[in-house]
Amino acid sequence: MRPQGATEEQVKLRAFPFSLGEKAKVWLYSLPSGSIVGWNELKQQFFENYFPASRTKNIRKEISGIRQFSGKSFYEYWGRFKQLVESCPHHQIPNYLLIQYFYEGLTEANRSSVDAASG
Structure with a gap:
């Protein structure tokens, strides 16, 4: 209001x-x-x-290279990814790339599940 x-x-x-x-x-x-x-x-x-440029650069690098750890659930990975993205609100990474980075970081099993769910 x-x-x-x-x-x-x-x-x-x-x-x-x-x-x-x-x-x-x-x-x-x-x-x-x-x-x-x-x-x-x-x-x-x-x-x-x-957020000095070096810190922003490091977080952008972390976002683009994120990987789901073995033994961690899809939801734990999603939470970690979301927290990382929110830690740098001015990352300027387009949504389509965020989706791509998230997807590419999934374990093979979870990537297959996402593929099956999306048709």
């Missing part, structure tokens, strides 16, 4: 500090006054500070 007359961007900017831990709040409130004028700028600054 959005306050009357408030834009979505204004709501995001106001709500953002409540989603942060203590260290991130200190970072946010230490930014120079007027340095952030919109949601996209805030998002970019946050990602640059908390």
